Amino acid sequence: MELPQILILLVIVLLIFGAKRLPEIARSLGSSTREFKKGISGEEEQQLPSPRDEHVARRQGDETT
Numbered sequence: 001m002e003l004p005q006i007l008i009l010l011v012i013v014l015l016i017f018g019a020k021r022l023p024e025i026a027r028s029l030g031s032s033t034r035e036f037k038k039g040i041s042g043e044e045e046q047q048l049p050s051p052r053d054e055h056v057a058r059r060q061g062d063e064t065t
Contacts, residue, residue: 001009017025 014022
């Protein structure tokens with residue numbers, strides 16, 4: 001695609017979705033792309049310990065001292 005074709009496509013998208021929705025669409029497209037890349041690369045999300053798990057770990061540490 002050349003520059004004039006891209007500009008025409010962008011104008012059509014702007015007319016269809018409107019100026020307010022374009023940032024939302026771009027943001028969701030970017031986050032979807034990141035999630036897809038994470039899934040493909042096999043990266044696992046780091047799970048944060050829940051507050052309950054931290055409390056149990058602290059109590060077990062207190063019992064051993």
